[in-house]
Amino acid sequence: MKNNKHKLAEVISIVSHEFKTPLSAIKGYIEVLIAEDLGKLTVGQKDYLKDALENTHRMIELVHDLLDVSQIEQGKLELKPKPSNLENIIRKTIKEFLFVVRAKNCSISFKVLDKVPLLNIDPLKVKQVISNFISNAIRYSERKGDIEVFIKKKGNNVIFECNDNGIGIPKAEKKKIFTKFYRSEKAVIHATGGSGLGLFISKAIIKKSKGKIWFISKEDKGSSFYFSLPIKKYEK
Amino acid sequence: MKNKILVIEDDKFLLKLYTNKLKTNGFEVFGSLTGEEGMNKISVEKPDLIILDLILPRKSGFEVLSELKINPKTKNIPVIILTNLGQKSDVKKGLEMGAISYLAKTEFSVNQLPEIVRENLIKAKKK
Numbered sequence: 001m002k003n004n005k006h007k008l009a010e011v012i013s014i015v016s017h018e019f020k021t022p023l024s025a026i027k028g029y030i031e032v033l034i035a036e037d038l039g040k041l042t043v044g045q046k047d048y049l050k051d052a053l054e055n056t057h058r059m060i061e062l063v064h065d066l067l068d069v070s071q072i073e074q075g076k077l078e079l080k081p082k083p084s085n086l087e088n089i090i091r092k093t094i095k096e097f098l099f100v101v102r103a104k105n106c107s108i109s110f111k112v113l114d115k116v117p118l119l120n121i122d123p124l125k126v127k128q129v130i131s132n133f134i135s136n137a138i139r140y141s142e143r144k145g146d147i148e149v150f151i152k153k154k155g156n157n158v159i160f161e162c163n164d165n166g167i168g169i170p171k172a173e174k175k176k177i178f179t180k181f182y183r184s185e186k187a188v189i190h191a192t193g194g195s196g197l198g199l200f201i202s203k204a205i206i207k208k209s210k211g212k213i214w215f216i217s218k219e220d221k222g223s224s225f226y227f228s229l230p231i232k233k234y235e236k
Numbered sequence: 237m238k239n240k241i242l243v244i245e246d247d248k249f250l251l252k253l254y255t256n257k258l259k260t261n262g263f264e265v266f267g268s269l270t271g272e273e274g275m276n277k278i279s280v281e282k283p284d285l286i287i288l289d290l291i292l293p294r295k296s297g298f299e300v301l302s303e304l305k306i307n308p309k310t311k312n313i314p315v316i317i318l319t320n321l322g323q324k325s326d327v328k329k330g331l332e333m334g335a336i337s338y339l340a341k342t343e344f345s346v347n348q349l350p351e352i353v354r355e356n357l358i359k360a361k362k363k
Contacts, residue, residue: 006284020320025249033345037260060342081325221285 009073016066023063027056065197069180072204079208084123086116086151086158086229093130094149100138106145108134113152121231125205126229129213130160132198133225137164140223155226157211165222174217178203202227238264239357242283244274244300245318246292246307249250253289253346261350271295276302278310285357288335291325305333305334314360316352356357 030053031037041049071077084187101108107205121151137147141164150161169177176182180200206213206227241263245251250338266281268274271292271303275357278286286304286342288289290297299315304310319326327338 017320020342024248024320025253027342027347028250028253028257030259031281031346037257052357063342078324 006049006074008216009070013070013074016063016070018143019059021065023056025059025061027053030056047206062195062197065195066200068201068204070128072201077204077208079125079205081120081122081209083118084121084126086119086121086126087112089123089127090130090149090151090160093127093134096131097134097138100135101147103109104141104145106138106139106141108147109148110149111151113150116158117231119158119231121209121221121229122205126209129202129205129227130162132202133160133227136198136225137162137223139142140164141166149187153231154228156180156231158231159226159228161226162191163222163224168219168221168223169215169217170219176211177215238262239284239353240264240266240281241285241287241353242266242268242274242277242281243287244268244271244292244297245287245289247268249287250289250341254349257346257349258353262320262354269293271297271300274300278304278313283313285353285360286313286315287353288315290317290321290330298329301333301335312360312363314356317358322329342343 033041033079034049034053068077092109096106096107101225134147134149138145141147146163146165148161148163150163152157152159152161178199181196182200183196206229209229211227211229213225213227215223215225240261240339241258243251243254243258245254245267246269251267251269259357266277266283268277270295272294274286274288274292275295276282288297292300294330297319301317303316304313304315311334312345315334317330317335318339318341319330320341334352336359339352347348
């Protein structure tokens with residue numbers, strides 16, 4: 001059984017890699033058209049091409065997620081820890097989301113409640129978790145939603161918190177939220193996109209970083225997602 | 237005089253995309269679909285910069301890079317690796333072998349390619 005799971009993960013890994021080349025080509029051809037290298041476009045044509053590009057990005061994201069899942073399933077999730085400034089990682093991530101936040105008429109704030117020392121973490125992987133929390137908060141918020149991000153210290157841990165006042169998670173579905181490919185019925189109705197892999201991957205990354213991941217949620221009121229990472233062991 | 241760029245890429249659609257993008261931005265561009273053909277073009281055309289894929293038929297990108305870097309005539313040609321191999325070990329290996337830059341195909345926009353090439357040509361001259 002375990003062997004089959006391993007083989008399946010290997011197949012997913014190979015297939016995902018094979019998808020990357022044609023996806024890169026599709027993405028590139030659309031980008032060239034949008035840049036009007038081959039002639040001027042009408043507003044409508046440009047709009048359709050931008051939608052095509054957005055969907056290509058979704059496919060690429062899915063392929064990356066599948067590769068991560070396959071690595072997790074094979075026990076090959078690779079972390080490259082180095083002394084990293086969590087505050088900077090969060091600011092950088094939020095900056096990347098500002099365009100989407102504004103497009104959805106939402107707001108996002110970030111407060112540092114306690115100064116946090118450098119952590120010995122894989123900055124790219126932790127950024128992936130932060131991105132996942134923030135993108136979920138945006139995706140499952142109504143228009144004009146408020147997203148709040150905090151970091152604070154608690155004992156020998158740093159805690160990252162991301163709050164939203166979105167659709168929330170129904171009580172009956174809370175247990176399944178970190179299961180791969182799981183998306184709540186409400187989430188599927190509310191928003192397109194989202195593969196149901198983000199939180200599964202996030203959990204694996206935080207677990208491997210010797211931290212904890214959890215959430216508090218109330219249906220129709222919103223959700224708060226948290227992760228903690230140990231400070232003491234990694235403090236310089 | 238136009239800068240000569242050689243693109244070694246085994247996917248014909250990506251090869252067309254990259255070569256056309258560079259041509260329309262004022263570069264003289266040559267393309268190769270295999271590592272072996274790429275090596276021949278390097279000795280004939282003497283490019284100013286090479287864009288190199290890693291998974292290639294007959295001769296891999298790493299083999300091409302290694303041959304380039306041990307030959308005194310070609311060791312100073314800057315090489316940008318443009319690949320889908322995104323594992324940290326591959327990036328490290330490529331840079332340690334002498335590539336000037338390492339890009340993942342799905343994570344960059346082809347519209348940035350001319351600028352990336354220009355920047356790396358300047359970077360290589362300063363070395």
